[in-house]
Amino acid sequence: MTEIAAPMTATHSFHTSVEAEKRLRARYAAEQRFKIYGILAIAVACLMLVVLLFTITREGMTAFWQTAIRLEVTIDPAKIDPKGTRNPADFDRAAFQDVIHEALYTRFPQAEGRIARKELRGLISPVAGVFLAKEVGDDAAMLGRTIQVWIPASDAINQIEKGRIDRNEEEANRPINDRQLAWFDQLKKDGDSGPIFNSTFFTSSDSNYPELAGLFGAVVGSVLTLIVTLSLALPIGIATAVYLEEFAPKNRLTDLIEVNINNLAAVPSIVFGLLGLAVFLQFFGLPRSSPLVGGMVIALMSLPTIIISARAALKAVPPSIREAALGMGASRLQTVAHHVLPLAMPGILTGTIIAMAHALGETAPLLMVGMNAFVTSAPSGFLDSASVLPVQVYIWADAPERGFVELTSAAIMVLLVFLVAMNGTAIWLRKKFERRW
Amino acid sequence: MTKTSGEAGTKRAKMAGRGVKVFYGEKRALHGIDVDIYQNEVLALIGPSGCGKSTFLRTLNRMNDTIDICRVEGKITLDGQDIYDPKLDVVQLRARVGMVFQKPNPFPKSIYDNIVYGPKLHGLATRKDEFDAIVEQSLKRAGLWTEVKDRLNEPGTGLSGGQQQRLCIARAVAVSPEVILMDEPCSALDPIATAHIEELIDELRANFTIVIVTHNMQQAARVSQRTAFFHLGDLVEVGATEEIFTNPRDERTQGYITGRYG
Ligand SMILES: Nc1ncnc2c1ncn2[C@@H]1O[C@H](COP(=O)(O)OP(=O)(O)O)[C@@H](O)[C@H]1O
Numbered sequence: 036m037t038e039i040a041a042p043m044t045a046t047h048s049f050h051t052s053v054e055a056e057k058r059l060r061a062r063y064a065a066e067q068r069f070k071i072y073g074i075l076a077i078a079v080a081c082l083m084l085v086v087l088l089f090t091i092t093r094e095g096m097t098a099f100w101q102t103a104i105r106l107e108v109t110i111d112p113a114k115i116d117p118k119g120t121r122n123p124a125d126f127d128r129a130a131f132q133d134v135i136h137e138a139l140y141t142r143f144p145q146a147e148g149r150i151a152r153k154e155l156r157g158l159i160s161p162v163a164g165v166f167l168a169k170e171v172g173d174d175a176a177m178l179g180r181t182i183q184v185w186i187p188a189s190d191a192i193n194q195i196e197k198g199r200i201d202r203n204e205e206e207a208n209r210p211i212n213d214r215q216l217a218w219f220d221q222l223k224k225d226g227d228s229g230p231i232f233n234s235t236f237f238t239s240s241d242s243n244y245p246e247l248a249g250l251f252g253a254v255v256g257s258v259l260t261l262i263v264t265l266s267l268a269l270p271i272g273i274a275t276a277v278y279l280e281e282f283a284p285k286n287r288l289t290d291l292i293e294v295n296i297n298n299l300a301a302v303p304s305i306v307f308g309l310l311g312l313a314v315f316l317q318f319f320g321l322p323r324s325s326p327l328v329g330g331m332v333i334a335l336m337s338l339p340t341i342i343i344s345a346r347a348a349l350k351a352v353p354p355s356i357r358e359a360a361l362g363m364g365a366s367r368l369q370t371v372a373h374h375v376l377p378l379a380m381p382g383i384l385t386g387t388i389i390a391m392a393h394a395l396g397e398t399a400p401l402l403m404v405g406m407n408a409f410v411t412s413a414p415s416g417f418l419d420s421a422s423v424l425p426v427q428v429y430i431w432a433d434a435p436e437r438g439f440v441e442l443t444s445a446a447i448m449v450l451l452v453f454l455v456a457m458n459g460t461a462i463w464l465r466k467k468f469e470r471r472w
Numbered sequence: 473m474t475k476t477s478g479e480a481g482t483k484r485a486k487m488a489g490r491g492v493k494v495f496y497g498e499k500r501a502l503h504g505i506d507v508d509i510y511q512n513e514v515l516a517l518i519g520p521s522g523c524g525k526s527t528f529l530r531t532l533n534r535m536n537d538t539i540d541i542c543r544v545e546g547k548i549t550l551d552g553q554d555i556y557d558p559k560l561d562v563v564q565l566r567a568r569v570g571m572v573f574q575k576p577n578p579f580p581k582s583i584y585d586n587i588v589y590g591p592k593l594h595g596l597a598t599r600k601d602e603f604d605a606i607v608e609q610s611l612k613r614a615g616l617w618t619e620v621k622d623r624l625n626e627p628g629t630g631l632s633g634g635q636q637q638r639l640c641i642a643r644a645v646a647v648s649p650e651v652i653l654m655d656e657p658c659s660a661l662d663p664i665a666t667a668h669i670e671e672l673i674d675e676l677r678a679n680f681t682i683v684i685v686t687h688n689m690q691q692a693a694r695v696s697q698r699t700a701f702f703h704l705g706d707l708v709e710v711g712a713t714e715e716i717f718t719n720p721r722d723e724r725t726q727g728y729i730t731g732r733y734g
């Protein structure tokens with residue numbers, strides 16, 4: 036026994052020598068360093084994310100409220116209903132703005148003369164009449180009444196109120212002069228000015244006026260486009276993947292197809308847009324700017340991603356499951372339909388939803404098929420002109436009015452909410468499918 | 473070839489192979505196998521690894537069809553009918569010749585669904601109570617009923633390895649096959665689970681014809697009535713298990729069973 040034990044003592048063993056101790060310490064140090072690199076990388080990534088979310092939220096949050104002015108408006112029948120029919124269809128829509136102006140002049144009788152009155156009108160939105168018209172609606176009984184309404188302030192006032200334009204700036208450098216500011220301060224002192232919830236942002240479509248512009252049309256456009264994309268890309272993608280993975284013979288042709296699918300996944304999206312322009316619009320003559328064409332273009336673009344992820348999911352199903360089913364006397368189709376596809380489904384869905392999330396944020400190819408059209412009402416079908424969320428962001432980011440800056444960020448926030456919701460759905464679906472096993 | 477037909481006479485050959493050659497691409501894995509498989513008997517296939525035991529077993533229910541490069545020559549019959557006849561339906565063949573694999577491979581579904589999958593596929597039953605009866609009978613035959621009867625709706629993949637393999641046997645039994653092929657069914661199991669399955673094989677012999685591949689000589693001796701020794705793609709000899717183990721005719725067989733190589 037002692038002879039065997041002798042070489043194991045600390046002084047003789049290679050693994051306990053001083054050099055070995057050194058190596059050990061070096062290994063610990065390397066592991067420590069690696070851990071620190073990892074944590075640093077995560078910290079940088081998190082920081083970027085936080086900065087991104089913070090700036091967007093700071094910019095965008097203010098878009099959810101709007102500065103408004105309370106006025107006592109008299110719905111003058113002579114102006115609103117010039118024909119005197121009391122039929123809402125005969126109301127003069129343009130006259131609502133005049134009525135508001137009258138209310139404003141009554142509120143500030145000291146403003147006399149053309150210039151003073153023009154400046155006074157600069158306090159309120161040039162499209163305030165639209166809001167009043169909505170308030171009155173089709174109610175003929177409102178004629179002749181005097182009502183208190185909150186009217187959106189002009190973009191300049193709104194921006195000053197939100198601190199985006201410095202009111203201490205030199206008078207010449209701001210869109211609102213001292214007199215206008217004094218009137219506005221008077222309103223504020225009387226409690227006749229304050230923030231109201233910007234419901235327009237969620238209920239209306241694009242407009243030239245920031246206070247009238249909303250995201251609803253773009254949301255509907257995005258939803259319609261994604262419906263087209265999903266209903267084309269998912270069945271075609273799954274069928275392709277299943278055929279290539281489970282049925283196709285492995286030969287030159289299928290190799291070639293595989294290589295090309297992988298290449299297509301890397302083709303810049305604008306190329307798909309040009310393809311859509313040439314084929315769907317110019318050759319087939321499908322309607323421009325429509326969710327149908329946009330969805331088709333994006334479906335083409337998403338197909339490679341969906342096929343690749345579906346094939347990976349199918350490959351991940353263990354061959355023993357196929358053998359088990361075939362050994363039970365299932366045909367190849369039954370094997371795939373009963374066992375392989377259901378097992379691959381969570382993976383396929385994950386891939387598909389990631390592809391859909393990309394599709395939701397896709398802009399360039401949609402510009403090519405005209406989805407940057409100025410659309411002032413939500414599309415009512417797949418063939419209507421429509422815009423989509425990211426294109427709306429693009430359009431607003433380009434708009435000159437100050438008010439669109441915050442709208443852009445707010446639109447990005449809505450886009451992010453949709454993305455998070457989609458990813459949440461992906462996780463939920465995956466869990467649901469997994470539980471069935 | 474008289475030497476391979478063994479002690480025929482009174483017994484009926486359920487399956488028979490004549491001159492079976494199997495190619496993987498250019499490579500020949502089996503060089504002409506002649507063997508009879510008798511009704512209600514256990515035939516053990518033994519031999520060193522890579523000698524073609526699994527390949528031969530998989531020709532018996534045409535599982536080799538699923539391998540693109542695999543080609544089979546010669547004749548294999550089931551009840552006198554050529555199973556490689558193009559007119560024969562392979563789905564029907566696999567319902568008659570069931571298979572249990574080396575690694576337990578239950579479907580990732582409930583125990584109940586695992587068993588009823590085959591019967592549903594082949595239309596063996598239609599009503600719920602019929603399926604219930606099949607499940608109970610199959611699990612009883614596989615010696616698993618008492619262990620799982622209270623958790624039929626739990627996933628089959630949650631069972632232990634030995635239980636999973638018995639579930640796979642029950643699943644194969646559920647379609648009422650005539651022949652059951654087993655490819656090293658115990659190689660992934662512990663000794664107790666193995667003993668369980670060996671007992672089970674002996675019981676199943678009453679109703680089924682069984683072909684089992686094993687690399688465990690004791691196992692072959694314990695469960696089989698006849699044994700076939702494969703070597704490098706050839707069937708060296710086949711005969712009564714006792715005969716093969718006590719008095720092998722070929723020296724390669726002797727070398728293998730005495731442990732000189734393997
Ligand atoms: N799918 C396959 N493709 C190519 N060659 C194979 C395949 N399966 C088995 N072989 C070859 O056939 C021979 C016999 O294999 P196998 O039947 O699995 O042997 P055993 O089961 O006796 O260990 C081996 O040489 C093996 O390499």
Ligand SMILES: [Mg+2]
Nearest residue numbers: 525526527655
């Ligand atoms: Mg084998």
